[in-house]
Amino acid sequence: MRIVDLVHRWTGGLIGLLLAMLGLTGTLLIHKDAWLRPFLPHAADPQAQDAATLAATAARWFDGSAEQPSSILFATDGFGLNRLAYGGDAGAYADQAGRIVTRWDSVWERPELWLFDLHHHLLMGETGDIVAGIAGLIGIGFVVTGAILWWRLRKTFVFRLWPRRMSRASVLRHHRDLGIVVAPLLLVTMLTGTMMTLQPVANLVLSPFSPPAEMRGALAPPNVKGGTPGRIDWRKIIDTVRARYPDAEIRRIGIPTKPGELISVRARQQAEWLPNGRTLFWFDPADGRLVEQRDALAMPLGTRIFNLAYPVHAAKVGGLAYRLVMTASGLGLTLLGSLAIVTFWSSRRPRARKRALG
Template sequence: MPGWGRLHRWLGLTLSLWLVLVSLTGTLLFYKTELLQLKYPQLKLTEIPDHQDAARVFDRFDAGHAFLPRADKPWIEVVDVSGTHQYFNAAGEHLLSREHMGDWISWFVEFHHHLLLHELGKDIQGYLGLASLLLVVAGLVKWWPQTWSRRLFTIRWAWPWQKNFRATLWQLHRVTGVVLLIPLLILLITGTAIMYSAVVSDSLTRLFPEQHQVTSMPAVATEATSWPQRLRTAEVLFPEMEPRLVYLDRARIRFKYEDEWHPNGRSYMQFDPFTGALVSWQDIRNQPYGTQLAQMVYPLHVSAIGGVSLLTLLVAGGIALIVLPVSGVWFWLWRQRRKKVA
């Protein structure tokens, strides 16, 4: 199918640099905690702070948001209004300040999320994500064999200075795309869906509007005017939930229930900042099934579920999304050079 072949070739050449960079940064960010601890050894903490340790640190700040410590992030982390990340240990001692765009890890995060262009970058990421899905479909249609054999999945290795390297490039490109099709599709589909999260959530909610009330807001009198009081109240009222994130200027806590995929959860408890009264409660399990399904997209993309097995699969997919454009463009350049010689 020559039309699909031309579409695959020109989309590949157009998207190759973006695919390499966004896949490289995304694959490295699977190991963000390890990279932070490598660059900042003071973050290699052996004692994980508890919620009350964190709450006492939160009381020092009036704005921004903060993350509760957990096993994969064993520190207290506060993000102020300027975007600077402040890190503390269990004793409340300040360990580190990371300014927004102040190190290469922050640059990687911003590039992977927004191409360093804020909301405009998010829009561009969405368009490029859709184009990359069309690229994969075109490549699959172009490759689809009339007869199947083991040779379709064979790579005969040769080095660039050897005669058969052209065949190696072609086989590497073809086999990588086919063998690792599932993980690279997971990454591309979920990554694109994140860029269009509102549309995806609305569409899934329309498809699956059913909902089941599992919890309701307790009718209790509270006077939780400090973060230690708010977290204690939350743990008493909803022991099956784990607080993960707080909004410092809004007296709002975000929770994760035990079987929820999202690493920070999508349930909220809102206190009155002045009186300390509990004023609202939102449980993701009370939301329509489509809304709950939409909240599974991000955790799948970042391998927040599935343990080592899914992480290994998605890292392989990320590497495939680097190998494919490199091998494809290299093969195309080799052919162009041969045509000029001929």
């Protein structure tokens, strides 16, 4: 048990601050739409999903626009602006009538963008993904060892949102008891986050359900070269998607950025939890002909499970009730990570004084 205690304390002492940061930024991102709406014109507009509006939006930005985006992410029922993506980190928000509301050339120009980059990539790109994923794995170990240590003292359990006193003993007791309350949520959050950032972890978790190669193939674009881009009938493309899935939301349209690429469309069926859906379509940019289509609900079981990771992690399912639950989880992780730093370093000082007196 002493080894478990040492592992737990050193884990908290070394990465407690990182886990606290991930918890706080994740909590803020859960409510991103709510705190953005008051500051962006038309962000509270109702979502338009009729074929005429979507086709007009695509034509407005893709056909002869002076600054043609590479993709459009359409408005949702909680955020009424379309998001345009340009090269690199550049982008813009536009209302559903086609007027630019604000634009940016760097993630540093938008608080929600750098907050997302900090939470998901630690502002370090792919390297940050790996670091955050490793931190998630360590965090899982942190939760497991903490539960083992709590079990010995379970009869002293008292739930408090804040330590009774800021003495080391009181903080340790609060840390232990709060940790066991939020442990199940932290395991779910850290496992889903690690699955999204570390492919080997996702493969390990999902391989009992589907072979990794099969899962990769389900999401890979078709091995078909598109023709030379021509004038596209966007209404025809929208109608093609709707003919197959009448109740689906059209979430994203992307156009080729390199020769031979296809037009891509993402749709979300009502049964999908993923906010932007994973029902996929590809069209030839030369004439708008449908090349291939994949139904998210018919994908391999492992892929369908993986598609649940993000909505569960980011509270994009379950409405306000689940957002509040995950808010409690995020704030709990913030507090636990912070207190881990406090208790770890304060535990070193008495020994240092004892050695000095000796």
